[in-house]
Amino acid sequence: MKKRWHKVLALTLAAALCLGAVGCGKDEGTTEEQQVTTETEGTEGQENTENQENQEDASADQAASGEDQAEGAKEPETEGETSETEGAAAASPMALQEVWLQADGAPTITAESVLLIDQESGTILYEKNAKEKIYPASVTKIITALVVMDYLQPDEIITVGTEINEVTLDSSKAGHVLNEKLTVENALRGLLIPSGNDSANVLAAATARKAENDEDMSFAKCEAVFTDLMNKKAEELGAVNSHFTNAHGYHDENHYSCAYDMALFAMAFMQNETLAEIISEKSFSGNGADGQFADDPEVITQDYNWVSHNYLITDNEYQYAYATGIKTGFTDEAGECLTASAEKGDMKLISVMFKGSDPARWTESASLLDYGFNNYTRVELTAAGAAIEEVPLTKHNKLQGDTVPLVYQNALVTYLPTDAVNSVETTVTILDDYKVEEKDGTVKVKAPLTKGEEIATVTYTIDGKEVAQMPAYAGADIEKGTIFNNIWYGLKTFFSHLFSLKGLITVVVIVVILVIIYLILKRMRYGGHRRRGAYTLKSPSRRRGRRRW
Template identity: 35%
Template sequence: MKKSAILLFLIAMIISGNTVLAVEPSFPEERGILLFEETSGRILYAQNQEERFYPASTTKIMTAIVALENMNLEDQITVGSEIKRISSDSSKADLVEGEILSVKELLYGLMLPSGNDAAYTLARGVGNVVGKMQGEDEAIEYFIEMMNQKAKEIGAVHTNFENPHGLHSDNHYTTLEDMLLMTKELLKYDIAREIVKTTNYSLANPLVTHKWYNTNYLLHPILDQVSKGLKTGQNPYYTEDVKGIKTGNTRQAGKCLVFSSSRDNQELIGILYKSTDEEIWGEAVELLDYAEDQYEYTKLLEAGGKIGELLLDNAKSIDQVPVIVKKELVLLLGKEESEHMKSQIIYDKNLLEETSENTYILRDDISLEQIIGQIIYSFDGKEIGRADIYSQSDLKVKSILDYLLYIEIIIAMAMVYLIIHHLKKTR
């Protein structure tokens, strides 16, 4: 009976010409999730995006921003006693007191193995140089103030940092929307893009040799190195188009991930908060697959393309003119949007006044370069894109002389007609 019902449903759908729309992915309600496409500026998926979360080591995104903004990559910092502030089970880059590292090298130690020691060394080093703070505590506090100031500067006003690494503090928090702003800021730096997609990085100095592996599973084809021996073999979550960015994990924050991807012309940034070790990688892949399956860039308008005709009552030498766009319009659209979106042409009321349906009078002369209105695309009552529109020809308002000339022509034609008619009668 159940099979028959399903079959009848499918037949009905085929006959009606409808398609079953793909269901959005579903996640546990405590998750914080945001999926953003950079080029279009569209949020493709969101859950709890305005709620407060503990960011764990995704905090280091802001740590990196402040270091990049205030230091040169070649600047050298000597590792000091600040590294003793972290516990033995903390994620670390295994820095050694006394070794000298460049800011660039410390950024690798910060972002790949998620080194809390590297976070402290960068904070103390930047605080020494920029804040002229000689004491370790004062320098680190100065750096944290810089982090909070930078957050406010970029609009991340629902964020507060109390340390440079992300270990738990009740008053150390952010939102997904704020973390998106920080991630976009970080990705303005080419070197940051390079660092966060690097799977491993090695360096040697007189005191120690380092080899750091990126904690982001999505970047690794095999699990042997990144899992520290806990897992081996092929990584089912490896995703070639993923380009970083940062993991995080504390008991209070859960498993956190900020990632980016270039897939099918989509430049994606994803944020997952309060997930679990077992689920987060599959959830990230699910979000990427959702974007790929349900969204694509669609060209709606060709440059120079005609979108309609404008009928005119008072234009000189013309009563109808093509309306065109000068730039192509390409939008990232969901499948449902592509099928059901609406378009509307709105003319500038300072230039054109509607007298009847699609018929207008000119309120002023219009040149080829002048925007006369816009074509607006919408879905479900919300705008999804627009483009400026132009007249294909220069348009001039008929003057009084034009009307007088027109009247004179009519009178002349009438007189010619009467003369001809009179001549015919006299024959």
């Protein structure tokens, strides 16, 4: 029995030593690049991260501060999709985000409520009383157009009704007539280019009747339905201080908004290709129905010649070279208003001004846009789903590797003062529930992990000042290590290194160990035979001695 026990012990020792020898040849699991807490000086070259493999696609939107750019703890999107903190119009409430660091050199603006944002990410580059209540006048038509596009197609034909008589005599008008037919796209041109209040009513009536499936609905009911849709749309887009009572913006004490909300509406507006194209037009000349009824004299259509009210895009002394849209407005209560968009290089900006004056709304808008273009730089710190950092693992299935990528769910895109771009430092901190600190100070993440699980916080600082903090997520599923997958890992590693220098050294070590074990077993066996032989020879001698005694 002892012999069998010794053999089992020896074989167990042999197996353990062999696996240990295999493990000796593997690469070290932790390098400087895998340290959990790091500081990366500058951001040069980081824009190229968009070309990295999209292991898991990320926000977003976006949130009111840099933290919300990662958009909560949802699992990142699958490979092949694209998701950024900048991009498509929101289907759920959005929020603009504060710039990490304000650039110097902001111009003096006399308008009472002002905002300058990046059109795609919603980053606020300049702000003055942006959430204070204002009367939006015809800038209202931005959200009017958005609601129309939710229900009507640009090529649909609509018919002008008595709603054109429901506008005041001092309103701006496109000039529609009763029973006229025109396309939705050209009615939108009438709304946006000459700022027609009559066009607003025509579109509101057509939209409400389609939404309610009631072609006989009175205009009073149409206006109530449409303004309800406007208020719901505003809420959907993340508005914080808006309420609408008509489609055109003519003054009403209960019809109000703020620069912050109008910037949100303008972002969504400019992401609609049809609307963005219309609002960039300096003028329009053509038939309202695009000539579709030219051969039918009984159908009423009109030819129009409309000129934009936006002096930033038309040929005049206030024209701004980079302007692309969007909408003007004026009432005595609202003052001179202008929401303007412009594009220069890879930057697209939107400025919003309320309660201003002429010509300041043109000159100050241009100065504000120049301030954004000249003093800020667009920086993509991390592409959607790309690894922020590879974090070392512990207690994991080694067949899955020794690190897990930390990722954002959305691309992290921000705007920084141009002179601060190379001063960004990054620190990654593992959450306590996942953190294991080893004796040498190395911090590792313990398995198991689920892809999309929040496991770390990333802090950004500029010149020692914390400017943003965002959650980071596991970029892969990681299983917990077991004795079986560790043995399999050992065997796999052994055979993968068999014909390398390390592999040959490992083989020699194993052979030496086996020889030593063999000699131990042989010695044990030989020693056992000697003890049994000595016992047999001595026994008869003792018995004979006793008998002679």
